[in-house]
Amino acid sequence: MTFFRRWLPAVLLVCASPVLAGEAQPDGEAIYQDNCAMCHSHGRMSVSNTSTWQSLIDDQGVDKLYANAIHGIGRMPAKGGHPDLAEDDVKAAVDYMLQESGATLPSK
Ligand code: HEC
Numbered sequence: 001m002t003f004f005r006r007w008l009p010a011v012l013l014v015c016a017s018p019v020l021a022g023e024a025q026p027d028g029e030a031i032y033q034d035n036c037a038m039c040h041s042h043g044r045m046s047v048s049n050t051s052t053w054q055s056l057i058d059d060q061g062v063d064k065l066y067a068n069a070i071h072g073i074g075r076m077p078a079k080g081g082h083p084d085l086a087e088d089d090v091k092a093a094v095d096y097m098l099q100e101s102g103a104t105l106p107s108k
Pocket of ligand 1: 045
């Protein structure tokens with residue numbers, strides 16, 4: 001039993017790690033360029049509008065932004081109109097957009 005208690009957490013950790021399990025991490029920048037840049041590289045919702053994105057983060061929180069990007073909101077189509085994208089792909093694109101916007105993310 002000592003064996004399991006000692007090593008099981010380590011084994012589970014290794015299996016749960018996407019990198020070690022050989023799963024590719026989604027490339028947020030590439031996903032953004034292919035699926036989101038046409039609407040988010042200019043205008044009101046441009047990633048260059050730091051204050052727009054800062055307000056969204058402060059008012060709603062990042063999880064809500066993920067959900068709205070995945071399910072759509074207002075004139076923003078679900079997954080940017082690309083239903084073939086995985087939810088993790090959309091989240092990676094949101095992460096990239098928030099990083100590009102220069103907004104300050106809440107500490108996790
Ligand atoms: C067809 C144009 C269009 C495309 C493509 C698009 N968006 Fe949007 N997006 C919008 C518009 C317009 C809004 C503002 C929605 C509103 O508040 O009415 C928005 C808002 C958002 C928001 C803020 C949601 C909120 O809570 O207010 C996020 C996050 C977002 N988009 C992420 C993405 C991601 C990620 C992609 C690519 C996978 C993407 N968008 C593709 C038009 C687009």
